[in-house]
Amino acid sequence: MEIRRVGVVGLGTMGAGIAQVSVQAGYETVGREISLELAERGKATIDRYLSRGVEKGRLTQEEKDAAIGRLTLTTELADLNGCDLVIEAVLEELPLKREVFAVLERVTRPEAVLATNTSALSVGEIAEATKRPERVVGMHFFNPAPVLPLVEIVRAPKSSEEAVQAAYDWAESAGKQPVNCNDTPGFIVNRILIPLLNDCVRVLDEAGVTPEDLDKAMTNGAGWPLGPCALVDLIGIDVHVHASEALYAKLGEERMAPPERLVEMQKQGRLGRKTGRGFFEY
């Protein structure tokens, strides 16, 4: 199926990034927020990133203007009625996402693909809030969405092959690197990365290593492009702790539970780059 018009529900961190990817790829995009003020804020974020792109010579002023011109804003889910693909990026709360999908199913055409950007919820449980779960898939972007190429295309138990393929093809057409996977906790990257980073943090105390030396060890000994402590600082201690708790709750493996050191850092407000202080100072 051909996707011409895209809807993005929520223009927060991820939604704004996804809407940017969409308009830059040439798609008419409707961004829905809960207030016009938040919608304008999301649009301003996109505008700022694109302006920076112009300054750095990654795109021309004309391309930027055209991209921004493809974005329309609304506070009504009903205004997504003409969209062929809708990507939901609201708060990570199952009842809220189910509520959004129940409305999306009513207002969109039967053939529209409805995607969730959930990190840790079950796509199948979200899909079951609709009468056409076969049109529901996961599209898990990574933060920042305009920069990181990967999109995990998640097939829930009832997702149709056609809906999965349409989401995959759209992601590819938008310049992303999609991969397919099942609807299992953490999908691919988080399932691997979360316990791995938790192991790294535990090694700090177990082996008496400084964060500087741990990063030195993993970049020089394992060829990691970024050390684990620098990576957790970039992700955000709070985001990582939350993701660890979610994965641990689902799979129950001890390695998935957030290490005490990270929980302590979170309590102290040392959240990484965003607060200027995590394992390192910024």
Ligand SMILES: NC(=O)c1ccc[n+]([C@@H]2O[C@H](COP(=O)([O-])OP(=O)(O)OC[C@H]3O[C@@H](n4cnc5c(N)ncnc54)[C@H](O)[C@@H]3O)[C@@H](O)[C@H]2O)c1
């Ligand atoms: N931040 C990340 O690194 C990351 C990465 C991949 C996926 N995700 C997932 O993306 C989704 C959004 O995360 P985010 O980081 O952009 O969050 P965010 O807090 O930046 O944005 C949340 C969005 O939800 C909207 N919202 C809040 N209350 C609402 C309501 N009652 N009804 C409808 N919308 C409401 C907000 O207006 C905002 O647009 C989550 O499911 C999250 O798990 C996040």
